[in-house]
Amino acid sequence: MLGKAQIIAHDFVGDPLYKIRRLVLRTEIAREAQPGQFVHVQVTKGIDPLLRRPISIADIQREAQEITLLYRIKGRGTEILSEAKVGEELSLMGPLGRGFTLPTQGELILVAGGIGVFPLLPLAKAAQEKSLAVSLYWGGENEGFFTSSGLELWQEAGIPVFLSTMDGSIGEKGNVLDLIQKQVESRVNHGKDAVAGACSDDLSVAVCGPQVMTQVVSDYFLLKGASVEVSLEERMGCAVGACLGCVCTLRDEVSGRIYRGKVCKDGPVFKGKEVLWDYEQ
């Protein structure tokens, strides 16, 4: 779909200090959107900045024909986007890309670094609808960040959330992998479940965040035999697979062949075990 979407709401999620804004749009995209997909947003009618900006779909209200985007004001493009007013229209392409696979059974663990959490909520909700056990492990800077990045939405949805901060000011002290390891240990100690030993096919993991974090978390769970999906990020031109600006490097599971995947079209979600993280860089 390519077309105009009307702005229904547009505000800061929490403390404006964290520059995270919520943008609710009325658009047919809501009909087809799947968890993990994104839209390509034109932030200005002019040519400065020239390119559209990719933003994940952070919530889908199919009946209301609305999608929610959560975004952080980062540079000029998102700065200009942040000035768009309720009632105005934005040009949108979407839904784009291949999203997450919804597991058919077992447990789903979501792992997010910083604002990587945004595309995970629709997945969590879909998993809940299917009565899967779902929980979120989320690393961030401090409490203010979490509350300004939609923590409440997770709580409202009733999803167990485990937080970590580097300074320990809230949640576990350390990065999100530390948090996960600790959690796994504690589950082991309490003899509770799948994450414990070598996991079965019953554990699915979805990761989104900075590349380094995504990689270590993916590797950690892959070692445990879980089925891991990662959501990648790259600068985008076309967002439809036509320009090859956004590729990542993959190794075909079966043939072992090394090839490029288009983050915009083949992803942004890929199988963790197929991604070659540091290829040629």
Next chain:
Amino acid sequence: MLGKAQIIAHDFVGDPLYKIRRLVLRTEIAREAQPGQFVHVQVTKGIDPLLRRPISIADIQREAQEITLLYRIKGRGTEILSEAKVGEELSLMGPLGRGFTLPTQGELILVAGGIGVFPLLPLAKAAQEKSLAVSLYWGGENEGFFTSSGLELWQEAGIPVFLSTMDGSIGEKGNVLDLIQKQVESRVNHGKDAVAGACSDDLSVAVCGPQVMTQVVSDYFLLKGASVEVSLEERMGCAVGACLGCVCTLRDEVSGRIYRGKVCKDGPVFKGKEVLWDYEQ
């Protein structure tokens, strides 16, 4: 002066069909501005469009520290300018250039083609304050145009206005020179005044409009011995005389030397008798 000016009012002068807008700005420029000078307005904070736009000062309220600009939405720049809202600020340079000479005595005839009328009102008001006889000869497309271009402001100021339209739908039928000639004749027939025969130094004329019209009107009055000033228009870069983008060609009255004048700095107002209209073009 270079700085921000707050928008006090911004609306269509008359029928939006004619796309003429009134922009009232609070700015120190009001303190120094002289009739015929202009400001260089930045229509956007970004780089698209890149250059500022020159707009004449159409009214000066010194006590209120306000200036009024009247402009026609022509291309992208003025289109974007037209979206600026009351309360917002615009970056302004000014007052720029050399304006009209206020005659010390006698009669002042103002001649305008289309929106060339905009810089003439401050001159008319200044002339009135000095109790000079002042009148306006104004050519335009039709009644709607005149009422949408500030005709009322002239009527309020009590200045005699003579109109012409090509189709004769209002005022004299024909162009503004036809109007002037007719008027002159009628004055002659009624044996009334200066415009009649060879005029004395007592007649000053200020002309602003499309180049062809400005030229013929200037030549007409020069032949009659009047003191003629014309306001010119050129595309501008710097508007301060630094880039030589906006020159016109002049012949020095005394030495006969041909030279370039900068419309932005030496003008926009020049002596009619010094302008070489079709030089090198």
Next chain:
Amino acid sequence: MNSNSVENIDMRVNLGPLTLKNPVLTCSGTYGFGDEYAPYCPVEKLGGITLKGLTPEPRLGNPLPRLAETPAGMLNSVGLENPGLEEFLQSYLPKVRELPTTVIANISGFSLRDYEIMANAFQAGSGIDAIEVNISCPNVKHGGMHFGTHPESAQEVIALVKAKTNLPVIAKLSPNVTNIVQMAKAVEQGGADIISMINTLLGMSIDIERRQPILANKVGGLSGPAIRPVAVRMVWQVTQAVNIPIIGMGGILTWQDAVEFMLAGAKAVSIGTGNFVNPLAPLEVLEGIEEYCRRHGFASVSDIVGLAH
């Protein structure tokens, strides 16, 4: 001719041996293999599309990041990533054949032999309607740049391709030269049927916080509206110097931009970066050109070509 408006504008254009149903194409490297934009823009309405640049061997292209945004433009350093000739013929061509429009293959190489292989592969009836020879890709250190900036080499490559294929041959010129007219004459001499211009300008952008070029490849090709004045100037100059038709490109986003190229002398236009901004740009450009002709009383779109001279 300027007096009254025309009902049906003849939008067909003849580019020597290649006839297009209308003058609007899409640029190589910005339109994938023709189906990526299908959900957004009806390709069957376009004059044609140009495929991503192909080389004999598969290429993974340059490391990431490959894109950087610049004022009114962008840099890319894709580095000719492509599946290679064999894989293209096997897996892509069957779908490409089905595209309901004229299809131009874009070929690149690092040696004359490469170009020869590519030219041999595409002949009339192969599902490809013309070959665009990219002698101008600035991203590859050995080869591309060389052919594109030396008139003798350019002529040689074109002559070779021309000898090996019976398809119309389009020579694509690089703007990164002192004398574009000389290059154009060289490819005309080499037997090119058509010239397409311009490819990207070589540029760089630096991340001042990381203190490194944004592109992993450091330099990349500048495209988008920023380069339009350079492209229009070159089309203008080349039109005066050669007798073969020109496809104009470089920064076209709107129909006004396209008309600018046609008035400068281009018989057809091609849209690249503009697709990223507005996937409907090709269609809107097409409709805009037609409406321009109608409004100004031109019965055929070819009537406006070169009118600004």
Next chain:
Amino acid sequence: MNSNSVENIDMRVNLGPLTLKNPVLTCSGTYGFGDEYAPYCPVEKLGGITLKGLTPEPRLGNPLPRLAETPAGMLNSVGLENPGLEEFLQSYLPKVRELPTTVIANISGFSLRDYEIMANAFQAGSGIDAIEVNISCPNVKHGGMHFGTHPESAQEVIALVKAKTNLPVIAKLSPNVTNIVQMAKAVEQGGADIISMINTLLGMSIDIERRQPILANKVGGLSGPAIRPVAVRMVWQVTQAVNIPIIGMGGILTWQDAVEFMLAGAKAVSIGTGNFVNPLAPLEVLEGIEEYCRRHGFASVSDIVGLAH
């Protein structure tokens, strides 16, 4: 060096024989004769200014219109309008002398003799601190372009100017060449003390309603943010190839843009078109560079030169 912030940044830069109090200059042709922008920007704070290009004889320049706006840029075809050497020395130099900053004269010519005359006129003590040799003005058909695109001629002109003046000589390069490094090496060979780059790219813009080029001269020089990626790339390339300092220019509007040039290898920067957009740009650029150094713990502005390599 990146650890803690520094109180007083040493902003002086040494460009071979020319020392500037700071690295921010203004470009020839955009800053008149130094006093036009005085009410808007305190020139005494700047590293220096470059005067409008001068020729031996007075020139009326090209017909109007001379300016056209383009995406994130502009075209100009001023055509070297200037009062000529004699009138400059008589009526302008006395005021120029009083300017409380470094003043660079920009000279152009249509023959070697022209450059010789100009070089002779400016010597140490004449009120001018350096000579910038414009071998790259794209607007003049005979001369300017020729010297700027042929390495041998460029070398010859620079060697001549260098022989005739005892002032520091700055060679200003045109970007309209296939091989900028070759040009840079040529002027270094010719004895240039400094290189300034880039001049404008040759471009054109067409009025589609009038169906004529906007500029009366048809083609003009493209400047402004649009060309910055090309300029940064060229500075980057030339830095690696020559041993003389570079003044970087082309599309600088903000301090970030200026830092980009310095990281690419420019020891100083110059602001041209940016002045038209924001007359305070030079001052803001200066303050921004200083603040950047402070924030990143660089004690001297020269420390950041070439850091992106």
